[in-house]
Amino acid sequence: MVTSRSLPKDLIARVDDLVDADTVRLVDLFKDIHRNPELGFEEIRTARLIEKALQNLGFDVTKGIGKTGIAATFRNGPGPVVMYRADMDANAVREETGLDYASTVTASREDGTQVPVGHMCGHDAHVTWLIGMANALVAVRDEWSGTVVLIGQPAEELITGAQAMLDDGLYNFIPTPDVLIGLHTAPGPVGMVINPPGTRMAGTDQVDVHFHGVGGHGSMPHKAKDPVRMAAQAALDFTSLVPRTVEPNATAVVSVGSIQAGTDNNVIPSEALVKVNLRWFEPHVREALLGGIRTASESIARAAGMGDDELPDLVLKGASPPLVNTPDLAEAMSASLREIIGAENVVTDMPAVTGSEDAHMLRGPHTDLPFNYLLVGVAAPEVFLDALSRGELVPYYPHNPNYVVDLAAIGFGTKIAAYSVLGLLDPR
Structure with missing residues (x-):
């Protein structure tokens, strides 16, 4: 050596x-x-x-x-x-x-x-x-x-x-x-x-969560399935994962770095993107966080009325142990x-x-x-x-x-x- x-x-x-x-x-x-x-x-x-x-x-x-x-x-x-x-x-x-x-x-x-x-x-x-x-x-x-x-x-x-x-x-x-x-x-x-x-x-993962919705006019939100609301709820839920899914003596971080959706004030878009970053030291903590993100994302989408073929897509981009x-x-x-x-x-x-x-x-x-x-x-x-x-x-x-x-x-x-x-x- x-x-x-x-x-x-x-x-x-x-x-x-x-x-x-x-x-x-x-x-x-x-x-x-x-x-x-x-x-x-x-x-x-x-x-x-x-x-x-x-x-x-x-x-x-x-x-x-x-x-x-x-x-x-x-x-x-x-x-x-x-x-x-x-x-x-x-x-x-x-x-x-x-x-x-x-x-x-x-x-x-x-x-x-x-x-x-x-x-x-x-x-x-x-x-x-x-x-x-x-x-x-x-x-x-x-x-x-x-x-x-x-x-x-x-x-x-x-x-x-x-x-x-x-x-x-x-x-x-x-x-x-x-x-x-x-x-x-x-x-x-x-x-x-x-x-x-x-x-x-720490180890890290960069995760993109792509929410699907139904776009519509801003004056008629009841006719749309709003992915902006899904993304906003997801950002709150993701940043609550650590105290709810990771044992107190472990170290972990979940951060939302970006929410991207729509362009106009009066148009509800049909999709939204949430960019998430994880930090962890133990592999089981990583798996718990990734599982939590998927579960939370799918639950939010279902609650918004999205079907099984319209659930969010999760894309793991960069990762390092x-x-x-x-x-x-x-x-x-x-x-x-x-x-x-x-x-x-x-x-x-x-x-x-x-x-x-x-x-x-x-x-x-x-x-x-x-x-x-x-x-x-x-x-x-x-x-x-x-x-x-x-x-x-x-x-x-x-x-x-x-x-x-x-x-x-x-x-x-x-x-x-x-x-x-x-x-x-x-x-x-």
Whole structure:
């Protein structure tokens, strides 16, 4: 099993000097990606930036895996194959940070609706860290032996991007890895890394519930079977499922993110769509929630007078099991990082969160592949401390319109990525 090793001080110094010398370029790159966010499976420009940067460094690059995904391989002698993943997509969130490089981008959905787009989860930093880390690794290739596989993954926010790459034959283009790791931004202070072993994030499901009805004139609701009312009732019932179907000592979340129906004030539409998100840690909890959604949906439709052939359609879109850090790997990587950034800056005791990811799904058929996922602080320390003084845990959360990656985190995150990968490769 691949494990993380301590890095010699001269190699750490080389990495630090390389990243420091590259920071102006990386900050400019980060700002460029931030200004030009792209939604899941639309990351054409972002993927092209990764492709060009890695080709210039001598990586063997395959593009278009899972529509917009990138897989790049750098072989540097015998040794372990280390796979590192960064996600590329942005959120349908209007940015409110006021930064001079803030996004003003809008995009069209498949249904024709226009939505704002912003990097409110830090994936712009993830791409920048990957490119900066690749530059450092190639520059110190005389210090390590093995193979590095870098993944630019689409559509993490949809929880479908990793599976799309697998379905498109990812492992036809890369060697089988010995270990898989990834980094994500976190609203802790710059300089901190969070890396507990074991279960870290919840499993998730994205569920669309499509209600059928009978449309009609707004003045004659008694002649219609109103799907808007069904959808509204469903939203209330779904968000009541957890306390009624899940045991009190289990953790679960049901959220309704969108209700879509109709266009005109005076027209009762014939259909409505409710978009639901689940979070869970235990498979039986997932099954209880999915069963509850189906039962509630069908009951609501029947009560509205819909027949057996007119009951709601449930579509499961993206899904991912809980994210679990391989304990031995997480502990070894934390030990290595403590030697570099100080024990006080490596947090290994923190409860799991109900956020979700699909990075670990890139294991595909290699289900026993050791995996570790680190969180890197990106909030300005003074902003973080100000939040603490107000009794808040963090200054902002992912997907918030005011989510900010402090520019000092660009160099820091790049170094953490480089240290992490180097620690998993063989020394020369």
